[in-house]
Amino acid sequence: MTTGFMPVTELLEYQVDMDRHGAILVNEFCQTSNPDIYAAGDCCVSHFNPTGESVYAPLATNAVRQGMIVGNNVVAGNTMPYVGTQATSAMSLFGETIASTGLTIEYARKNGFDADCVQFEGTWRPEYMPTTDKLTITLVYDKKSRLILGAQLYCQHDVSQSANAISIAIQNNNTIDDLAFVDMLFQPHFDDPFNYLNLVAQMAVEKERQAGNHHPRYTALGNFHN
Ligand SMILES: Cc1cc2nc3c(=O)[nH]c(=O)nc-3n(C[C@H](O)[C@H](O)[C@H](O)COP(=O)(O)OP(=O)(O)OC[C@H]3O[C@@H](n4cnc5c(N)ncnc54)[C@H](O)[C@@H]3O)c2cc1C
Numbered sequence: 001m002t003t004g005f006m007p008v009t010e011l012l013e014y015q016v017d018m019d020r021h022g023a024i025l026v027n028e029f030c031q032t033s034n035p036d037i038y039a040a041g042d043c044c045v046s047h048f049n050p051t052g053e054s055v056y057a058p059l060a061t062n063a064v065r066q067g068m069i070v071g072n073n074v075v076a077g078n079t080m081p082y083v084g085t086q087a088t089s090a091m092s093l094f095g096e097t098i099a100s101t102g103l104t105i106e107y108a109r110k111n112g113f114d115a116d117c118v119q120f121e122g123t124w125r126p127e128y129m130p131t132t133d134k135l136t137i138t139l140v141y142d143k144k145s146r147l148i149l150g151a152q153l154y155c156q157h158d159v160s161q162s163a164n165a166i167s168i169a170i171q172n173n174n175t176i177d178d179l180a181f182v183d184m185l186f187q188p189h190f191d192d193p194f195n196y197l198n199l200v201a202q203m204a205v206e207k208e209r210q211a212g213n214h215h216p217r218y219t220a221l222g223n224f225h226n
Contacts, residue, residue, distance in 0.1 A: 005058040007043050019045060023056045029078040030070045038074055040066035047084035049171055050102040050149050051111050057087045086150075088167040090160040099163035102150030102170045105140050114143045118207055120200035124157045126188050133157045139166075139176070139200045143208065146175040146217045151200075162197055176204040177216040 007023040016032040016039075017025045024032055024044040032039050041063035045054040062085050072080040090099035108115035117140045123132040133156040140150040151166040153159045169179055179201035186193045194202070208214065 005042065005056075007056065007058075009043050012037070019054070019056070021056060025054060026066075028081045029073050030066050030082055031073070031078065038070040040070045046087075047082060049084040049086055050108075055087075057085055059085070059087060059089060061085065061088065083171065086167040086170045088163050090163055092158075095156055097153070097155050097158050097160055099153045099160045100151070101163045101167040102148070103140050104150060104152065105138070108140050108142075108149050113149060115140055115149060116143050116204075116207065117141070118200060118203040120196060120203060122196060122199065124155055124159055124196060125191050129188055135159060135196060137162075137196060137200045139179075139204055141176050141204050143211075143213060146177060146208070146215075148174055148176060148179060148201075165197060172220065174219055175217045176201045176208070177218050178220045180205050182220070 007021060009018060009022045009024055012018075012024060012032075016034050016037055019025060024039040026032055026039050026044050028047065030038050030040055030044070032044075042058040044066070046057045046062045046066070047053075048055040048057060066082060069080045069082050086101045088101040090097060103111070103113070103115070105115060105117040117138050120135070120137040120139070122135055124135045125132045135153070135155040135157070138152045139148065141148050148166065148169050150170070151163065153162055180198055182198065184195035184198060185191070186195070192199070205216065
């Protein structure tokens with residue numbers, strides 16, 4: 001049995017800059033320290049939006065995006081930047097969906113964030129429906145900036161797409177205040193009038209209010225205020 005991943009980059013040893021694990025360092029155009037050499041996928045680092053740093057995140061999601069960007073930039077010059085990753089991923093384990101994006105509370109605090117988290121324990125759709133399942137969501141956020149830093153979801157139902165929704169919120173620098181009231185569909189077959197992502201963000205807003213930090217910050221007010 002093995003765990004973890006290691007980049008296999010001996011081919012370029014001493015020819016391009018690498019991190020201490022041997023992952024090739026790249027700029028926003030997936031270009032290495034040698035401007036004639038580009039890198040994509042498990043051999044190189046990715047820009048991790050939640051921390052703003054380069055990390056080794058060997059996922060197919062990153063590999064396919066970086067691969068397309070390298071193809072474009074080699075042919076057309078550096079015209080396509082990589083937007084970074086939240087390392088969003090999911091798995092189905094014994095019939096349970098486990099999905100994650102961005103930072104856990106432990107990782108956030110280790111990386112110097114004044115982070116906190118809230119945990120939603122509910123169901124993915126109303127209990128008056130013929131069936132539903134228990135759903136647990138942990139939402140991680142920065143207390144000062146109120147930025148969403150990460151989320152982890154656990155449910156027998158397939159809630160993996162909700163990790164994608166939070167991934168977009170992190171990518172767009174949205175806050176707990178944005179997520180608390182952002183428009184999401186309601187139909188009892190699918191969810192409650194407030195989607196569970198709204199509800200977990202409302203828990204975070206309320207936790208901060210109770211702690212005396214009631215200074216909501218909106219980054220996405222739509223065009224109502226233009
Ligand atoms: C068990 C497992 C499950 C995974 N599941 C997921 C998942 O669900 N979601 C996800 O996002 N990611 C997943 N990943 C990670 C994902 O597979 C990798 O991030 C992705 O395949 C990386 O793509 P790549 O093209 O960079 O490298 P690779 O897919 O490893 O391709 C590199 C290729 O180069 C070839 N090669 C190596 N050396 C040489 C050489 N000297 N000459 C010629 N060819 C060479 C190799 O044979 C290989 O075909 C999983 C990985 C594993 C191992």
